[in-house]
Amino acid sequence: MTRRLEDLAVWRMPVMLAVSSIFGLISALLGDGFWDVLSWVSLGWPVAIMIWFGVMRPRFQTKSLSSTRAAFVQPPSRSRAR
Amino acid sequence: MTSRTIRIWVGMHSWSSLICTVFLILLCLTGLPLIFHEQIDEFLGDTPDLPVMAAGTPAISLDEVVSAARARRPGEVPLYLSWDPDERARLYVTMADAPNAPASQMHSVMLDGRTAAVLGEPGSKLTFIRLMFRLHVDLFAGLPGKLFLGAMGLLFLAAIVSGVVLYAPFMRRLPFGAVRQQRQRTRWLDLHNLLGVTALVWMIVVGATGVINTWADLVIQLWQRNELADMIAPYRGLPPLTQLGSVQLAVTTVQVAVPGMAPRFIAFPGTPYSSAHHYAVFLNGDTPLTSRLLTPALVDAATLKLTAVRALPWYAKVLFLSEPLHFGDYGGMILKVIWALLDLATLVVLGSGVYLWFSRRRARSGSSSAVRQEHAA
Numbered sequence: 001m002t003r004r005l006e007d008l009a010v011w012r013m014p015v016m017l018a019v020s021s022i023f024g025l026i027s028a029l030l031g032d033g034f035w036d037v038l039s040w041v042s043l044g045w046p047v048a049i050m051i052w053f054g055v056m057r058p059r060f061q062t063k064s065l066s067s068t069r070a071a072f073v074q075p076p077s078r079s080r081a082r
Numbered sequence: 083m084t085s086r087t088i089r090i091w092v093g094m095h096s097w098s099s100l101i102c103t104v105f106l107i108l109l110c111l112t113g114l115p116l117i118f119h120e121q122i123d124e125f126l127g128d129t130p131d132l133p134v135m136a137a138g139t140p141a142i143s144l145d146e147v148v149s150a151a152r153a154r155r156p157g158e159v160p161l162y163l164s165w166d167p168d169e170r171a172r173l174y175v176t177m178a179d180a181p182n183a184p185a186s187q188m189h190s191v192m193l194d195g196r197t198a199a200v201l202g203e204p205g206s207k208l209t210f211i212r213l214m215f216r217l218h219v220d221l222f223a224g225l226p227g228k229l230f231l232g233a234m235g236l237l238f239l240a241a242i243v244s245g246v247v248l249y250a251p252f253m254r255r256l257p258f259g260a261v262r263q264q265r266q267r268t269r270w271l272d273l274h275n276l277l278g279v280t281a282l283v284w285m286i287v288v289g290a291t292g293v294i295n296t297w298a299d300l301v302i303q304l305w306q307r308n309e310l311a312d313m314i315a316p317y318r319g320l321p322p323l324t325q326l327g328s329v330q331l332a333v334t335t336v337q338v339a340v341p342g343m344a345p346r347f348i349a350f351p352g353t354p355y356s357s358a359h360h361y362a363v364f365l366n367g368d369t370p371l372t373s374r375l376l377t378p379a380l381v382d383a384a385t386l387k388l389t390a391v392r393a394l395p396w397y398a399k400v401l402f403l404s405e406p407l408h409f410g411d412y413g414g415m416i417l418k419v420i421w422a423l424l425d426l427a428t429l430v431v432l433g434s435g436v437y438l439w440f441s442r443r444r445a446r447s448g449s450s451s452a453v454r455q456e457h458a459a
Contacts, residue, residue: 007250007254010249010250010253010254011250012258013258013259013279014249014279014282017279017280017282018282018283021282021283021284022283025283025407028370028412028413028414028417029371029406029407029412030369030371032369032370035370036413036414036417039413039417040416040420043284043417043420043424044420046280046281047420047423047424049259049280050276050277050280050281050423050427051423052259053259053260053261054261054273054276054277054427057259058261058263058269061263
C-alpha cells in the first residue's frame with residue numbers, strides 16, 4: 001500500500017507543472033490584459049523552477065562545497081543528495 | 083515495472099530521439115530567432131518604416147492600392163491582398179504573371195494603406211529571418227521538406243511519451259528538483275529529467291502544433307475540394323471573367339453583410355483560395371481566439387454580390403489555432419521571452435540526451451550494470 005503512495009508521490013510536482021502549463025497556454029488565447037498576466041504566471045513559475053533547480057541551486061551547492069573545503073582539512077560528506 | 087519492460091521503453095526512447103534529435107536541434111535553433119522575428123527584422127532594417135501619421139487617418143480605397151501595386155510590377159496581375167496582423171496600415175499585395183503562378187514566382191509588394199504609397203518589396207532578398215524561416219519550415223524543400231520535418235516531429239512526440247513512461251522508475255527515489263553533482267553523467271541525467279518533465283506540456287504542444295502546421299498545404303487542398311467547391315458549385319462551367327469589379331466594393335459588401343469582423347486577406351479570382359469568378363474575402367474577429375479563425379466570404383467579382391459566407395470546418399480551425407500555440411505570439415513580449423526560455427530548455431534536454439546516449443555506450447563497453455545503477459538510484 002505504501003509502495004503505491006510512494007509511486008504516486010513522484011508525480012505530484014510534474015502534474016502540478018503540467019496543469020499550470022496547460023492553463024497558461026490557453027489563458028492568453030481567451031482574452032487580453034488580465035488573461036495574458038494569468039498566462040505569464042502559469043507558464044512562468046515552471047520556468048523559474050527550471051532556472052532555480054537546474055542552474056542556480058547547483059551553483060550554490062558547488063560554491064559552498066569549495067569554500068568549506070578550503071576551511072577544513074577533510075572534504076565534507078558526499079551524502080548531500082538534496 | 084519489470085527490468086525488461088524498462089529496457090524496451092529505454093530502447094524506444096533512445097531510437098526515436100536519436101533519429102530526430104539533429105533535426106529537432108535545428109528546429110529549436112532556428113525557432114529561437116523566429117520568436118522575435120518582428121523585432122529582429124526591425125533591428126536589421128529589413129522592415130521598411132511606416133510614415134507616421136495622425137491616429138485616425140482613414141484608409142484609402144483598396145482599388146488605389148491595387149493600382150499602385152500594378153504600377154510597381156507592370157505586366158503582372160494581383161493575386162492576394164492582405165493586412166499585416168500587427169499593423170493595420172501595412173498592406174501586402176502579391177503579384178505574379180498569372181493567378182495560378184507557383185509560389186516561387188510570386189512577388190509581394192508592401193504598401194501604406196492610408197496613401198497607397200509603395201513601401202518596398204519584402205521577400206525580394208534573403209534576410210536573416212527569411213533564412214531562419216525557410217530552414218525551420220521546410221529546409222528549402224517545399225512540401226516534401228515540410229512532411230519530412232513533420233515526421234521528425236512525430237518521432238519527437240514518441241520520444242517524449244516514452245520519456246514520461248520512464249520518468250517514474252528513474253525518479254522514484256529522488257526528491258523533485260535534485261540534480262546530483264557528484265558525477266557528470268548523473269548530473270546531466272538529472273538535468274535531462276528535470277527540464278524534460280517541467281517543459282513537458284510546452285514541448286508536446288509546440289511539437290504537435292508544429293506537426294499540424296506541416297500539413298497546412300494538405301488542409302488547404304481539402305478545404306478547396308470540399309468547402310470551396312461547395313460554395314461555388316453554381317458557378318461551375320461558366321465562361322471566364324472579362325472584367326474585374328472593384329475590390330473595395332467587394333470588401334464593403336462583405337463588411338455590411340458580416341458586421342463586427344474585419345477583412346484580413348483577399349484572394350483574387352483564379353487563385354487557389356478562390357474561384358475563377360469570385361473575390362474570397364477572409365475575415366477575422368478581434369479577440370485573440372477569433373483573430374486567428376478566418377471566415378471566408380465569396381463575392382461575385384462581376385456583380386459584386388455576396389455569394390456565400392461560411393464558417394471554417396473543424397480541421398481548418400485546428401490548423402489556424404495551431405499557429406498561435408506554436409509561435410507563442412499571442413501574449414505580448416513576456417510570453418515570447420517565456421517561449422524562448424522553454425526553447426532553450428528543450429535544447430538542453432536534446433543535447434543532454436545525446437551526451438547520455440554516448441556516455442552510456444562508453445559505460446556499456448565497460449560495465450553492463452550501468453542501467454541497473456541509475457535505475458536503483
